[in-house]
Amino acid sequence: MTCTQCKIELPVSAVVCPQCGTAVSSGAQAYYSYLPADTPAWPRDPREVSNPLLLANGLAGQSTAIAFPGQARPAGRSSRWLTVVTVLLLSCLLGAGFAVGLLWVHGYFAPKAPAHSVQLPSQAPAATATAGSQSSTTNVLPTPSSFKPLSNASSQSLGLTMNLPQDWLEGQLNTSSSGVKTLTLDPPQSLSVPLSLLVVQFPSDANQAFSSAHELDQFLIQNFAQATSLSNPQTLTNTPQTRTVGGQAWSEDDVSFPLNNNQSLHLVTLSVMYKQHYYSLQFYASNNVFDEAMQKYYNPMLASLHFIA
Secondary structure (H helix, E strand, C coil): CECCCCCCECCCCCCECCCCCCECCCCCCCCCCCCCCCCCCCCCCHHHCCCHHHHHCCCCCCCCCCCCCCCCCCCCHHHHHHHHHHHHHHHHHHHHHHHHHHHHHCCCCCCCCCCCCCCCCCCCCCCCCECCECCCCCCCCCCCCCEEECCHHHHHHHCEECEEECCCEECCCEECCCCCEEEEEECCCCCCCCCEEEEEECCHHHHHCCCCHHHHHHHHHHHHHHHHCCCCCEECCCCCCEEEECCEEEEEEEEEEECCCCCEEEEEEEEEEECCEEEEEEEEEECCCHHHHHHHHHHHHHHHCEECC
16 A cells, blocks of 8 residues: 555554654555464465464375264275275176177167077087086187287286187276276177177275185176176086186186077086286176187186286
């Protein structure tokens, strides 16, 4: 503020000019401060305020959550893993989505096959396969001409690598906010047979949500059933309980879902704990081509898998 008479700078609390005695203009509002003159200005950004308790304990500058009365406290591990399970459910829907589309096209969800539904290849086995005893079918699925490795980005992120048929499609690697990573490997759309492989990596603290790899298998099977609206899964007892993949013994659970066209869908779920991370593989095929799919696609893919982290 400046004196209108002698033009000198006046303090904000001045009522008259100390040099010429001119009264301060009534148009300017006087500002009175009851703090000492050298008191620093009050910070505009609340983050500039230093908590004396944090300073006393040497915690200044660290991110600290303070719960005020009536304010929700941070959720515990159980709440965080509820979020993980929810996110995993949404992530696995991506892997199951391809199966749902193919099954729908083939009329598996309808009580009666639609008039224009696409039927499975005519080279069906002579005897109807029963759950747990898959019939071998030949020359229904094309033999891969070659295999290609996963992209470097997916391999580095998952900590493993594997090969997939040259014409198969590698989906986008999805990472949830809880750290669950999912990757789907699908055949080309021209192959009108339900096939797909899902790779899942869980964060290191997942061992607090699942007590064993078998329990994780069961969770993923239930999740697949919900995502595809399939019901009445039958546990296959004449299949291996463990499978060696990448030098590790994976827990294996096989189930068969009955379909409306007198066939079934064979689902294989594998899980293992490796370096504090749970890894899971999930793949499937209709019962009339399951053995052929294992021979031409899944076995070579599993044999090529190895951990790089």
